Amino acid sequence: MSPRQSRDERKAILLREIQQQRLDLIATRRDWLEATGVYDRGWSKLVSLRSWAIVASSAMAVVSLRHPRFSGALGSSRAGYLEYLAHGQKPAALSILIDKPAT
Numbered sequence: 001m002s003p004r005q006s007r008d009e010r011k012a013i014l015l016r017e018i019q020q021q022r023l024d025l026i027a028t029r030r031d032w033l034e035a036t037g038v039y040d041r042g043w044s045k046l047v048s049l050r051s052w053a054i055v056a057s058s059a060m061a062v063v064s065l066r067h068p069r070f071s072g073a074l075g076s077s078r079a080g081y082l083e084y085l086a087h088g089q090k091p092a093a094l095s096i097l098i099d100k101p102a103t
Contacts, residue, residue, distance in 0.1 A: 001009075033040075
């Protein structure tokens with residue numbers, strides 16, 4: 001066999017290997033996208049809700065600036081509720097919120 005024929009044969013073998021690797025990559029990509037599709041859709045949903053989260057946090061910031069006791073009451077009630085769960089007794093901060101008369 002001449003060097004040119006051997007080189008052409010080697011080239012054909014390498015081209016077949018490259019083509020097979022391309023097909024394997026395409027199949028692996030398809031499998032990967034199928035396996036991670038649920039996570040991708042969830043992430044897209046989360047990212048699409050980002051603007052609403054910014055609006056909601058801004059509204060909460062405005063409310064807490066206008067009514068500072070409201071935001072403080074939320075924090076103390078959460079801590080009080082955890083204390084209530086741990087010890088079984090109603091803390092003062094929680095009773096103020098629950099027993100607070102309507103104004």
